[in-house]
Amino acid sequence: MSSPVEIAHPLSKYIRKGAQPHTHCSGCGNGIIAQSFLRAVDEVGLPKQKLVCVAGIGCSGWIPSPFFDIDTLHATHGRPIAFATGVKLGNPDLEVVVFAGDGDVSAIGGNHLIHAARRNIGIKVICVNNMIYGMTGGEVAPTTPRGMKTTTTPFGNLERPFDLSKLVIAAGGTYVARWTTYHVARLVASMKNALTRNGFAFLEVVSQCPVHYGRRIGITNPVEMMRWFQKQSITTERAREMTEQELLGKFVVGEFVNIEVPELTKLYADLFEAAIRGSN
């Protein structure tokens, strides 16, 4: 008698036993981001025990927490980058990856984002940008387009949205890339680039929230929303030839910055040697 063949997903080794079913709504972009990330981890051969995920509060925090079978620190709202800074400085051998939303890293936690970029501490920030507060009920976010109606802007949003990648570039980010959940292959490639470099990395993933965002733009089908992402996406090369007016409402995608600058924990290691020599 032959035993039944066990069929396992090649990435199931990264999934925490008993953590299913997951908590995301049908059609949420988080599943695509989760799989893209685990593929990147697998392809670069990063051992699980070397990885720490730090989660923000919001739907995107639930990508690793508790779904990934990996050390996970589910932080307070807005603070995962600060928590991650302590983890990385505490044990520089660890690869520390933050999963947080646009509200988490650019509204309540905006200060931590720009300072982590400035310090060039070697944490990787995966920012899931759905342009709205999904978990709390679809309120306006700093990334919501102007004029858009949300549960808290019933007459339309008066404010201009943040361009998060530009923000991080201005703060000195040494690796900055933006893709949408439509661009899976390029997203995985950028995640691999982020995981194999020393310095700070910021990866903005424009992602669909069909429940709260989609219905506001009249696209409740997640696949349709991703097609919309495809249509609205402009590569950096093409964007260079377009005016600001022409770029309104578009998603400029690509790898914007990729430079190596001395990483903070390496500088600390040098500092320790110098301080020890100096004190003797």
Next chain:
Amino acid sequence: MQGNEACALGAVAAGCRFFAFYPITPAGEIAEKMSQLLPKIRGVYIQMEDEIAAIGSVIGASWTGLKAMTATSGPGFSLMQENIGYAVMTETPCVIVDVQRAGPSTGIVSAPMQGDVVQARHGSHGEYEIIALAPSSAQEMFDLTIRAFNLAEQYRTPVIVLADETVAHMREEVIIPQEDSLTILSRKVSSNAEDAARGFLSPSVAPMPIFGKGFAAHVTGSSHDEYGMRQASAPEAIDKIVRTINQKIVPHTDQISSIEKIMLDDADVALVAYGSCARTAEYVVKHARKQGIEVGLLRPIGLWPFPAEGVREALKSVKRVIVLENNLGQLFPEIERAVPSNVETTFLAPEILATLHRPDYVMKYVRGEAH
């Protein structure tokens, strides 16, 4: 040596290897000293972008197994409260030094006040227990910082050193003992996967499944079970958390929150004071004794958990109690509750808040000339 410097030396002696800070008076000298000492022992000093980030990074560092600390004063202590609650909830050992200054708000940056006593106890939202120690000398800035680390490690919880501007800035003799004569405790760390899986919520303190060991620890400020798994909608889970945090600490109040008794055995009048107020109180006791007045001092060294039993026992045979605080009575309700009901209990703030009590002013109350 200055109290703040002694605090930094105590931290390093206790094994602190991560210190995060955001500049604030009157805690600045702790950071200056830490920034000099830590790199020489491969410890991290980092200046963060605000106090929220400082305590956040301390929590992160603690999960890599390091002993970690931050220092601040009132405004920064207010900002830290949410993450202090997170550290309680996730059983993250760390030390927070709050050098209290005059408040509310920006207040007076270099004047002593004891306005954060209740905030230390209840500043974060939700129902929880906290440990807070109140040094009253430069020597205790050293000793109690070590003790704070030991308690944090032993009970896997944040511990607050509730200093004040006077003890932080005063300069006096500090005896630094030989390293091998110090008692230094370190947290229990999970050594195998089975231990690591049940990494939370044991009344006898679960070993900590620190990061990087392959345990796939799951640490969350959401309601969770003893495996660290989120139980976001079960009232039974949060009930267990609140009761376990209480059970971890409260039954050990006598060991955690010690009290000092000075000339109390035969006293008719007991002064109760902590922190810098205890210095005036001690002076008054010695002065009054010379005049033949039988007065003694009870000094709570640990304020939280409040050592009610110890206070009750120590004050059971006095006739009058005078409580000295540099506020309008933050610890007073706890003391009043602990004192037997037939004992007259008076609260005494300094004539002008944010200054020390004048001994002659206190003496009027001791002699019964003022009430």
